[in-house]
Amino acid sequence: MLFRSGLLAIFLMHVVKAIGNYGRNRAARPAGYGVKKCAGGPSRKSLGSTTMIWTGLATLLFVAIHLKTFKYGPYYADAATGQRDLFRLLVEVFHNPFYVAAYLLSMLLLGLHLRHGISSAMQSLGLMPDSLTGRILRAGMLLAILVAGLFAVIPVTIYFGLVG
Secondary structure, three states, X not given: OHHHHHHHHHHHHHHHHHHHHHHHHHXXXXXXXXXXXXXXXXXXXXXXXXXXXXXXXXXXXXXXXXXXXXXXXXXXXOOOOOOEOHHHHHHHHOOOHHHHHHXXXXXXXXXXXXXXXXXXHHHHOOOOOHXXXXXXXXXXXXXXXXXXXXXXXXXXXXXXXXXX
């Protein structure tokens, strides 16, 4: 319970901080750019960096739906143990093509969010010296692909009958 409370507190602080940053950025430049294009040179501007607020809000929505479905959704008890049968719930949910498509889109957006967020967090914490920038950017990309990709494997394998 303590771990969940701490995780929730960190998550909520992240959301509040992100919305505050978005507001300050909008106030600093109230009129949008006339033409958006690659900044070139050493700039790290990317699709991930320019859509952080939107991918973050999409992730927030995903987390709410995910919790409603899997934490507070139907309760199936395992006949042998009496424990909650989450595998049965997973199989039931991921046989719905709409839910699978929404989950995969959510993982794509999460990956995009993490791709920029990991390196940005390292930079904000002062943990990204110039000599390691390239490695940290690549590690962030790899971690984003692994997290989003491995979570995306679950609905795909269940939907196509490879598991369950």
